[in-house]
Amino acid sequence: MTNHWIDIKNADAILIMGSNAAEHHPISFKWVLDAKSRGAVVMHVDPKFSRTSARSDFHVPLRSGTDIAFLGGMINYIIEKDKYFKDYVVNYTNASLLVADAFGFENGLFSGYDPAARKYDRTQWAFQLDDDKVPKRDPSLNDPRCVFQLMKQHYSRYTLDDVSDITGVSKEDLVKVYEAYSATGAPDKAGTMLYALGWTQHTVGVQNIRAAAILQLLLGNMGIAGGGINALRGEPNVQGSTDHTLLYHLVPGYMAMPIADWQTLADYHKANTPVSYDPQSANWWQNKPKYFNSLLKGWFGENATKENDFGYGMLPKIEKGANYSYLFLFDRMYQGKIEGGFIFGLNPMNSVPNSNKLRKAMDNLDWLVTVDVHHSETTDNWRRPGVDPKSVKTEVFLLPSAHRLEKDGTVTNSGRWQLWHYKAVEPPGEARTFGDMLVDLMNKVRTLYTENSGAFADPILKIDWPKRYDADEMARRINGVFTVDTKVKDKEYKKGQLVPSFVALADDGSTSSLEWLYCGSYTEEDGNKTKRRDPKQTPMQAAIGLYPNWAWCWPVNRRILYNRASVNLEGQPYAPNKAVIQWQDGKWVGDVPDGGWPPMATGEGKHPFIMTVHGFGQHYGPGRMEGPFPEHYEPVETPVKSHPFSKQLNNPCYVSVSSDMDILAEPADPRYPIVLTTYNVTEHWCGGGETRNVPNLLEAEPQLYVEMSPELAEEKGIKNGDGVIIESARGRAEAIAMVTVRMRPLKIQGKIVHEIGMPFCFGWTTPGSGDSTNRLTPSVGDPNTSIPEFKACLVNVKKADKLTELA
Amino acid sequence: MQLNRRDFMKVTGAGIACLSLSQLGFDLKPLKAYAAELKIAGAKEVISVCPFCSVSCHIIAHVKDGQLVSTEGDPDYPINQGALCAKGAAMLSLTRSSHRVTKPLYRAPNSDKWEEKDWGWVIDRIARRVKESRDKNLQLTNTKGQTVNRLEHVFALGTSHMDNEECALTHQAMRALGVVHMDHQARI
Numbered sequence: 001m002t003n004h005w006i007d008i009k010n011a012d013a014i015l016i017m018g019s020n021a022a023e024h025h026p027i028s029f030k031w032v033l034d035a036k037s038r039g040a041v042v043m044h045v046d047p048k049f050s051r052t053s054a055r056s057d058f059h060v061p062l063r064s065g066t067d068i069a070f071l072g073g074m075i076n077y078i079i080e081k082d083k084y085f086k087d088y089v090v091n092y093t094n095a096s097l098l099v100a101d102a103f104g105f106e107n108g109l110f111s112g113y114d115p116a117a118r119k120y121d122r123t124q125w126a127f128q129l130d131d132d133k134v135p136k137r138d139p140s141l142n143d144p145r146c147v148f149q150l151m152k153q154h155y156s157r158y159t160l161d162d163v164s165d166i167t168g169v170s171k172e173d174l175v176k177v178y179e180a181y182s183a184t185g186a187p188d189k190a191g192t193m194l195y196a197l198g199w200t201q202h203t204v205g206v207q208n209i210r211a212a213a214i215l216q217l218l219l220g221n222m223g224i225a226g227g228g229i230n231a232l233r234g235e236p237n238v239q240g241s242t243d244h245t246l247l248y249h250l251v252p253g254y255m256a257m258p259i260a261d262w263q264t265l266a267d268y269h270k271a272n273t274p275v276s277y278d279p280q281s282a283n284w285w286q287n288k289p290k291y292f293n294s295l296l297k298g299w300f301g302e303n304a305t306k307e308n309d310f311g312y313g314m315l316p317k318i319e320k321g322a323n324y325s326y327l328f329l330f331d332r333m334y335q336g337k338i339e340g341g342f343i344f345g346l347n348p349m350n351s352v353p354n355s356n357k358l359r360k361a362m363d364n365l366d367w368l369v370t371v372d373v374h375h376s377e378t379t380d381n382w383r384r385p386g387v388d389p390k391s392v393k394t395e396v397f398l399l400p401s402a403h404r405l406e407k408d409g410t411v412t413n414s415g416r417w418q419l420w421h422y423k424a425v426e427p428p429g430e431a432r433t434f435g436d437m438l439v440d441l442m443n444k445v446r447t448l449y450t451e452n453s454g455a456f457a458d459p460i461l462k463i464d465w466p467k468r469y470d471a472d473e474m475a476r477r478i479n480g481v482f483t484v485d486t487k488v489k490d491k492e493y494k495k496g497q498l499v500p501s502f503v504a505l506a507d508d509g510s511t512s513s514l515e516w517l518y519c520g521s522y523t524e525e526d527g528n529k530t531k532r533r534d535p536k537q538t539p540m541q542a543a544i545g546l547y548p549n550w551a552w553c554w555p556v557n558r559r560i561l562y563n564r565a566s567v568n569l570e571g572q573p574y575a576p577n578k579a580v581i582q583w584q585d586g587k588w589v590g591d592v593p594d595g596g597w598p599p600m601a602t603g604e605g606k607h608p609f610i611m612t613v614h615g616f617g618q619h620y621g622p623g624r625m626e627g628p629f630p631e632h633y634e635p636v637e638t639p640v641k642s643h644p645f646s647k648q649l650n651n652p653c654y655v656s657v658s659s660d661m662d663i664l665a666e667p668a669d670p671r672y673p674i675v676l677t678t679y680n681v682t683e684h685w686c687g688g689g690e691t692r693n694v695p696n697l698l699e700a701e702p703q704l705y706v707e708m709s710p711e712l713a714e715e716k717g718i719k720n721g722d723g724v725i726i727e728s729a730r731g732r733a734e735a736i737a738m739v740t741v742r743m744r745p746l747k748i749q750g751k752i753v754h755e756i757g758m759p760f761c762f763g764w765t766t767p768g769s770g771d772s773t774n775r776l777t778p779s780v781g782d783p784n785t786s787i788p789e790f791k792a793c794l795v796n797v798k799k800a801d802k803l804t805e806l807a
Numbered sequence: 808m809q810l811n812r813r814d815f816m817k818v819t820g821a822g823i824a825c826l827s828l829s830q831l832g833f834d835l836k837p838l839k840a841y842a843a844e845l846k847i848a849g850a851k852e853v854i855s856v857c858p859f860c861s862v863s864c865h866i867i868a869h870v871k872d873g874q875l876v877s878t879e880g881d882p883d884y885p886i887n888q889g890a891l892c893a894k895g896a897a898m899l900s901l902t903r904s905s906h907r908v909t910k911p912l913y914r915a916p917n918s919d920k921w922e923e924k925d926w927g928w929v930i931d932r933i934a935r936r937v938k939e940s941r942d943k944n945l946q947l948t949n950t951k952g953q954t955v956n957r958l959e960h961v962f963a964l965g966t967s968h969m970d971n972e973e974c975a976l977t978h979q980a981m982r983a984l985g986v987v988h989m990d991h992q993a994r995i
């Protein structure tokens with residue numbers, strides 16, 4: 001989230017799209033209702049009517065996978081009707097920047113596409129630079145090559161007729177949402193967008209969110225109270241685990257994983273440190289070498305020296321463009337190319353697409369370590385239904401892990417608050433924390449490498465690794481310490497003392513930090529700030545529900561990101577009644593500003609979007625794989641053969657794997673005419689491995705069901721409560737039919753398209769509850785993130801003669 | 808008039824509840840009986856965070872004699888203000904679930920059952936399997952002769968259930984081993 005949970009209450013309009021907040025983030029909804037009680041309009045755009053819809057001012061059903069068409073239509077509406085916030089757009093976004101002539105768009109493709117590689121040459125999307133290498137701008141927004149004009153032209157194609165035709169949303173409903181939301185283009189009005197996996201789990205997931213960003217920038221909704229792009233993140237510490245980056249393509253702190261072409265530390269920095277020649281651009285990532293070198297210092301301690309590139313040479317390097325995400329891992333496993341591995345607190349046999357293939361792939365492992373609180377479809381895959389355990393060669397370990405109440409440490413909520421939780425009781429039996437196990441295991445590996453020869457032991461023996469796990473000690477290492485006596489401004493710090501903030505991190509080896517964004521969370525001056533429980537606020541902070549003294553928030557305790565975009569060039573808030581920051585008597589008051597520079601009008605200010613090279617919010621995003629503007633493409637499995645915007649049916653860059661088990665339906669496949677979307681229920685968490693083991697939660701939601709409209713049910717001769725079979729090109733699942741008007745047939749291109757919805761939290765280890773819905777979903781993913789397309793695929797449904805998975 | 812348990816305790820703590828409530832005509836017998844049985848009387852309050860969605864509601868755990876006796880929403884926490892959804896409210900049963908795995912388990916190749924093992928044995932065994940796989944498969948250079956030090960044959964998945972402190976360690980350990988197949992819930 002660019003903002004935070006409580007801040008939702010400051011919105012004048014709330015667009016919930018790709019999320020069912022009331023059921024999946026129930027307590028967040030407290031703040032949605034708070035806003036509503038004070039006059040905010042709440043809109044829910046989602047294929048299914050849910051409790052979120054029931055509490056909204058209106059619910060608008062749309063076909064899964066057509067969000068860009070819906071949002072593109074709104075961009076068009078705002079520009080056509082002059083609803084955008086002109087000053088904001090000119091001063092704070094890249095709307096006025098001029099784009100070089102190489103950029104173009106034709107027939108659904110941007111310039112630079114290589115069909116064989118399914119990739120773009122993104123250098124063709126560059127900006128025009130002046131002689132000082134600063135982007136050229138036209139503040140009048142009239143130049144035909146300025147971003148604003150290109151954007152206007154691009155989205156002029158998204159007419160109400162065409163958008164309605166492909167999304168299944170009536171024109172009246174489109175206008176209702178567009179009008180209500182675009183009213184937040186007034187300088188003192190705020191609109192927030194709340195989304196979740198309903199936006200990300202598509203082959204156009206990233207561009208769904210880009211489209212939202214464009215809208216928020218047009219309406220001046222970024223950086224303000226009650227605004228922002230707010231991902232309602234799903235899992236307990238998924239914000240923190242992303243920040244610390246349990247992902248193949250990054251290292252902690254959103255820095256690139258080294259690739260083979262960057263053999264030295266200098267190569268790495270040259271390739272990854274952006275340069276801006278605009279004195280008004282803060283270009284914050286120019287500091288990356290300080291953060292990266294401090295990370296290396298944190299990893300390798302005394303063994304990281306200037307002479308050895310701080311240990312950079314010891315790190316693994318991946319090939320440029322290589323993909324090591326789930327889809328590709330399990331595909332390689334299926335091909336027998338993976339030997340063993342670890343699965344910590346995760347149930348991929350239920351929660352990753354094409355489960356039938358994955359379950360078979362796991363049989364090819366020689367060894368597997370699972371770590372969990374319960375048995376799950378993953379830990380016990382070797383004895384799954386229909387498989388003789390004697391035929392499975394894998395050596396499997398199941399290590400019992402401690403639960404939340406059984407350990408100390410921090411998690412980071414969706415609003416970036418880092419929160420300490422205290423150990424209340426001992427773990428049951430011999431269960432232990434992940435930290436305990438991992439520290440012991442690695443120490444054992446280190447001993448083996450000390451006592452025996454082995455392949456390239458250096459990185460294993462040279463890491464700065466603790467003897468035993470201590471959350472407090474780790475919190476200090478994450479914050480970072482000085483490795484030599486240092487003076488920061490007038491203050492002396494001794495070697496080993498905590499670094500007060502990431503501004504003090506250095507690239508010369510004098511500081512260490514395992515995550516630069518968390519630097520400042522634990523200081524000599526204030527101790528462990530994640531433990532703070534002080535509700536103290538100034539009246540200005542109280543007016544917008546800002547709690548600067550409660551816990552701590554990254555970065556530097558800034559609660560609303562890009563908050564300098566909430567003020568005019570003089571530093572005065574656009575919305576004085578809900579000001580985030582304000583320039584008063586030569587200093588900023590309110591939230592921690594995004595950099596302490598004075599207001600822009602002084603001539604010494606910096607553009608507010610400090611994490612982008614040029615300092616502007618990006619309508620035009622030349623860094624994305626499939627184009628600088630979001631464009632509508634159909635899901636890979638789509639019920640239509642064509643769409644009105646171009647001849648390019650699917651995302652030209654989507655990623656996929658191919659095996660005999662990765663079968664896809666044809667566009668408008670008569671065998672699979674129904675769209676399936678998936679979701680969860682309030683009582684179960686993700687794959688359900690944990691919550692199915694809690695009797696009261698299982699009692700509330702005991703069994704896999706499928707929601708379908710009465711119209712579809714009648715067509716198929718299905719009654720409410722019947723057992724049914726759902727089939728896709730990849731697999732089948734049994735479910736109980738829930739015939740309900742919550743699902744609506746949609747009129748697409750003049751024809752009725754049915755959509756059904758299923759939760760994915762049930763699995764065979766809970767007898768009679770049903771089995772993985774993801775046996776139906778495909779292994780295709782977004783080209784930027786490789787997030788699979790869980791939210792739209794093609795199926796058919798029929799009444800079951802007999803049920804075996806459901807009791 | 809509604810009286811929640813916290814208010815009730817506050818009032819009784821002030822020693823005036825019986826008088827004022829009986830004057831209002833309440834039958835206090837059930838309340839008194841309830842008070843006598845309060846599981847949390849004398850328990851220590853420990854602050855924790857719901858282990859499910861990223862609203863991260865705060866939870867107060869009540870601990871008596873080392874045992875968890877109750878959990879409830881933290882009324883002081885400004886985001887959830889004491890409220891919890893079904894999952895957060897199930898914290899007690901979740902923690903005390905009889906389905907928890909409480910011993911390291913081992914399933915030998917081609918076996919049809921789990922066996923209980925002690926920690927020393929499993930850690931040793933896993934460490935050896937890791938070393939074996941790494942020694943056999945670590946790729947030091949690519950086809951272009953560039954140094955790559957990567958181990959593609961071993962993977963690590965998960966987890967957003969880890970604390971930040973545990974995530975940092977996991978990343979450090981896996982990169983030291985050369986692991987590149989690394990992924991977790993953030994990508995699904």
Ligand code: SF4
Pocket residue numbers: 024025026027028857858859860861862863864887890891892893894895896
């Ligand atoms: S109680 Fe419910 S809303 Fe609150 S963090 Fe837990 S799962 Fe999320």
